[in-house]
Amino acid sequence: xxxxxxxxxxxxxxxxxxxxxxxxxxxxxxxxxxxxxxxxxxxxxxxxxxxxxxxxxxxxxxxxxxxxxxxxxxxxxxxxxxxxxxxxxxxxxxxxxxxxxxxxxxxxxxxxxxxxxxxxxxxxxxxxxxxxxxxxxxxxxxxxxxxxxxxxxxxxxxxxxxxxxxxxxxxxxxxxxxxxxxxxxxxxxxxxxxxxxxxxxxxxxxxxxxxxxxxxxxxxxxxxxxxxxxxxxxxxxxxxxxxxxxxxxxxxxxxxxxxxxxxxxxxxxxxxxxxxxxxxxxxxxxxxxxxxxxxxxxxxxxxxxxxxxxxxxxxxxxxxxxxxxxxxxxxxxxxxxxxxxxxxxxxxxxxxxxxxxxxxxxxxxxxxxxxxxxxxxxxxxxxxxxxxxxxxxxxxx
Ligand SMILES: NC(=O)c1ccc[n+]([C@@H]2O[C@H](COP(=O)([O-])OP(=O)(O)OC[C@H]3O[C@@H](n4cnc5c(N)ncnc54)[C@H](OP(=O)(O)O)[C@@H]3O)[C@@H](O)[C@H]2O)c1
Numbered sequence: 001x002x003x004x005x006x007x008x009x010x011x012x013x014x015x016x017x018x019x020x021x022x023x024x025x026x027x028x029x030x031x032x033x034x035x036x037x038x039x040x041x042x043x044x045x046x047x048x049x050x051x052x053x054x055x056x057x058x059x060x061x062x063x064x065x066x067x068x069x070x071x072x073x074x075x076x077x078x079x080x081x082x083x084x085x086x087x088x089x090x091x092x093x094x095x096x097x098x099x100x101x102x103x104x105x106x107x108x109x110x111x112x113x114x115x116x117x118x119x120x121x122x123x124x125x126x127x128x129x130x131x132x133x134x135x136x137x138x139x140x141x142x143x144x145x146x147x148x149x150x151x152x153x154x155x156x157x158x159x160x161x162x163x164x165x166x167x168x169x170x171x172x173x174x175x176x177x178x179x180x181x182x183x184x185x186x187x188x189x190x191x192x193x194x195x196x197x198x199x200x201x202x203x204x205x206x207x208x209x210x211x212x213x214x215x216x217x218x219x220x221x222x223x224x225x226x227x228x229x230x231x232x233x234x235x236x237x238x239x240x241x242x243x244x245x246x247x248x249x250x251x252x253x254x255x256x257x258x259x260x261x262x263x264x265x266x267x268x269x270x271x272x273x274x275x276x277x278x279x280x281x282x283x284x285x286x287x288x289x290x291x292x293x294x295x296x297x298x299x300x301x302x303x304x305x306x307x308x309x310x311x312x313x314x315x316x317x318x319x320x321x322x323x324x325x326x327x328x329x330x331x332x333x334x335x336x337x338x339x340x341x342x343x344x345x346x347x348x349x350x351x352x353x354x355x356x357x358x359x360x361x362x363x364x365x366x367x368x369x370x371x372x373x374x375x376x377x378x379x380x381x382x383x384x385x386x387x388x389x390x391x392x393x394x395x396x397x
């Protein structure tokens with residue numbers, strides 16, 4: 001009996017190894033529709049890597065983005081892209097710039113801003129817009145407020161058409177999980193969970209401060225993540241005790257960070273839904289949506305390696321990402337779709353422009369609680385910024 005089981009086990013191991021070998025080194029599983037089949041089982045997988053879309057028509061293409069209609073729509077508009085010096089933000093900015101948009105990218109240092117500006121302007125084609133840079137660190141509310149004040153003072157002549165809430169990071173700390181046995185969160189400058197503030201909360205503050213300066217038909221686009229499907233049992237904290245508590249203390253530091261990242265990314269989807277309901281589905285022309293860019297080959301993975309001991313990180317970095325991930329421009333494409341399509345509101349998308357429902361984000365009471373919690377956390381920075389663009393908007397309406 002035991003020897004029969006061992007033989008069966010050996011056969012299974014051999015079959016799995018052959019299948020994995022085929023997956024990594026041949027295109028047979030792709031041609032068989034294996035990945036497409038997997039994504040019908042689990043929406044998290046839709047578009048996560050290009051192979052998962054093999055044979056499925058894209059919901060949006062570069063041809064559509066670089067069409068005369070899109071150029072006509074975007075030319076002369078204003079966009080802000082947070083974290084626009086690198087990766088997906090850089091490619092969002094580049095594509096907007098190439099379609100006639102005046103883009104302001106935010107970065108954490110003058111050098112990063114200058115390098116990105118030079119690279120984007122060097123690629124600008126016939127229809128290029130203008131490229132501006134400003135400093136902002138989303139780990140500090142003071143920095144966010146200062147950016148908003150600078151922006152409003154500098155660009156008082158035209159309302160904001162597009163806000164791309166893209167700046168973000170994931171694993172941020174401890175080389176060694178043993179360094180953090182009580183799973184205490186790393187906090188940002190304002191004493192708030194770092195990932196929550198950097199990825200989500202500072203963008204809430206930015207929206208609240210810039211809201212009076214938005215154009216009619218403004219589009220707000222969050223770069224979220226499929227990690228939003230993987231969060232704490234409470235989904236998203238709506239009070240400080242939960243946000244900073246250690247309700248699941250058995251978790252290793254790596255898992256804590258993983259779930260904290262998922263929490264911050266789910267918050268973005270919940271926020272879009274909360275705002276959409278606040279604005280009113282029928283009455284408001286402002287749209288807010290979130291998208292997962294896919295697994296995208298960007299600097300975010302080098303940063304992970306630099307700070308964390310994630311299991312299998314080298315394998316991810318050296319094998320999976322270069323071979324299977326989206327390239328950064330294609331990671332930006334769904335965000336560009338959301339900036340150019342006015343009928344999507346409070347929704348969440350995967351590449352390329354495929355709407356996906358995350359059941360964790362549909363709870364309206366959670367959406368409202370998160371909004372109220374966010375208001376509470378940023379309240380000291382909410383004094384309205386004085387500026388004249390709103391008056392211009394009102395005339396335009
Ligand atoms: N790459 C993926 O596979 C993937 C998947 C799902 C979601 N995302 C999301 O996509 C967004 C862009 O990431 P990426 O992949 O393009 O990575 P990236 O190349 O590292 O870009 C991240 C951008 O955010 C900025 N940023 C990080 N912390 C910041 C802070 N405290 N204040 C201001 N800016 C800050 C970075 O600035 P520095 O250059 O100064 O670090 C950089 O400009 C993130 O929100 C990320 O969560 C990425």
